């Protein structure tokens with residue numbers, strides 16, 4: 323049910339506050355939140371209404387309504403996305419409440435465990451409202467004065483948290499893919515400058531660039547290949563290193579591959595360690611990789627998009643290994659940290675490496691600004707206009723504290739360990755590997771097709787959304803346990819349901 327706010331053109335009780343009414347569109351209350359009382363009333367009404375509408379849409383704890391793609395297409399279709407005359411806020415909220423809200427994937431549901439895609443902490447939703455309301459842009463100090471200072475301080479403290487010294491620096495990003503692209507860009511530029519005496523920023527790729535090589539595990543994230551393509555190096559520059567039985571990069575195989583490449587005249591430039599692989603949460607052995615990179619003179623980037631959250635747990639932080647020994651780190655806050663998309667950071671041990679992204683524009687980031695103490699963050703980023711996502715970290719970290727966050731991480735890692743034990747004790751199931759973080763990959767010991775049909779059945783008929791992947795050539799199911807509200811009883815019930823559905827599919 324929609325609670326009217328009086329901000330519709332059709333509501334005659336509040337004629338002065340009408341969003342979308344063409345007759346009042348030049349007044350601030352119909353457009354923006356300003357210091358005027360009328361605009362504050364309109365803002366409050368609009369926000370109150372959306373809050374009520376969201377709350378009313380949450381009628382059960384299912385992760386998904388079950389609608390098929392075709393049914394959704396019909397449900398959301400509007401004859402004209404840009405009607406000749408505005409419909410007003412009430413009417414559009416009504417449409418949102420009917421066709422969109424009931425069909426959202428509910429990341430807060432304990433029946434959702436498909437991906438590294440987390441529910442959003444309540445205080446971080448408040449942060450989203452603040453940052454959207456004030457719409458700061460992080461490219462220049464004059465577009466985001468206090469926001470710039472907050473981001474600088476958050477980054478400084480993150481660098482210390484991950485073991486970087488005072489030279490460390492970084493920048494907020496849209497997430498892991500962008501952070502990985504940043505890491506590989508800096509690695510390429512550093513290698514070309516220091517080893518080939520070639521300035522990529524000015525001159526483009528050096529002669530013989532097809533000999534440059536990046537080493538990463540066979541199960542690293544696909545953003546390695548994407549980045550290599552974007553950097554002009556191509557997929558062929560990415561050497562996939564085999565993993566051991568625990569799905570961690572095999573450091574002995576890495577050494578052999580690097581040595582072979584050096585011997586044949588190729589140019590190894592960088593190793594990317596995955597600190598929490600996408601499917602398994604396995605962690606590459608930094609203690610072995612860091613000295614190897616030193617020996618061969620390679621940049622070491624940690625893709626800790628998933629595992630970076632372990633730093634919050636006293637019990638499990640040591641699973642990260644010596645992460646401060648890396649040259650750069652990808653941190654994602656929209657995974658284990660439970661902050662809303664998008665929210666990521668790219669950290670680098672020697673902040674001067676970020677000069678790769680520095681370019682002065684007369685209209686935006688004049689050189690004299692820096693000299694006078696105004697930081698224009700565009701000089702550290704591959705984005706120009708950029709959200710004030712650092713506020714979400716600033717608020718959530720202070721609201722929860724280390725102990726509050728540690729409870730969340732410990733619960734999720736503990737849930738994965740519990741699920742692993744239950745699966746090992748049940749002969750109906752087979753498990754890929756013992757979890758190091760909070761993802762568990764398993765299957766019913768039956769045909770791959772049965773496992774696939776069980777997952778589809780859960781999605782469309784039970785409101786349960788779980789993951790599916792391939793391990794050792796077979797279809798596996800996956801629980802990605804980022805939600806600390808998941809209980810052991812819930813995990814037991816889901817396993818029983820999966821077993822039961824497996825039997826039903828086999829007998830159908």
Ligand SMILES: Cc1ncc(COP(=O)(O)O)c(C=O)c1O
Pocket residue numbers: 438496497498499500502543545596598599600625627628654666
């Ligand atoms: C290990 C790893 N790296 C990078 C990424 C990409 O992160 P994003 O989706 O934030 O771009 C993911 C996404 O799941 C990931 O698992």
